[in-house]
Amino acid sequence: MANKQLELLVKVQLEREEKLQANFVQALQYSRQAEQKYQGLADYRTEYIQQSQQQGSSGLQSRQYNQFVNFIAKLDQALEQQARQVSQAQAVMEQRRQQWLAMQKKRKAMEYLLEQQRQQALTKAARAEQQMQDEVAMQQFVRRQSS
Template identity: 60%
Template sequence: MMSQRFSMLIKIQQEREEKLQALFIKAQQFYAQAEQKYQGLANYRTDYIQQSQQQGSAGLQSRQYNQFVNFIAKLDQAISLQAKAVQQAKAAAEQRKQSWLTMQKKRKALELLVQRNDMAELQKQLKQEQKNADEYASQQLMRQRALAEL
């Protein structure tokens, strides 16, 4: 049947699908890590500002204030870069997901094609068997009539 002829092709499609799924999972994990890093930086910035404000209530020297401002600027820059990394990781994960789902659709379509063809071949075979059975019954009837005429 056709399914035997296409079993290798379906197997190859499944392997490709599994590889794409693995790539999607890795991309999703990378995205989650990037998001965690972003949240960590944002939380650190908030904590640092709160601690600095508490210390600053006692009064800050201009040098300490400049260090504070410079450090916050560096944190802001790091947060901005990490936000871009998060967006890129999210886009990559989504692209890999779409590739995986597309391959999954192709495999399912191929399996459906094979299944439909197998059903068509089975129906053809059943029709042939019915035709043979009808022909055999017809020949039996003709023999019985021929014997009855004798």
């Protein structure tokens, strides 16, 4: 009976572990997307500065220069915001990874306990069988001796 309950607990733990693994995978994907978005913004900023420098070599009006500076400032703000998102996404991903690993460890411990109980039951059954065989052999020996 205890084995059946433990088997049920292991099954429940496995289902929880699978959900936590799916949550981790989802967080990992989100983190990678956030990193890609950050890298895309950083690349765009670099390209924009290079293009603006090429255009500026022939001279810029003050209005164009102000637009350039303002746009770079907005890109910098967007990069800072995206960097925070990347950091948060990585923190969530790590938290979910730890939850998944903890659940996996718990399930493995339960499986180990279940296996130990199975081995004990097999050992107990083998001893009982051996005792029964010994008793039968003893009875046969006693019968032969008395006849």
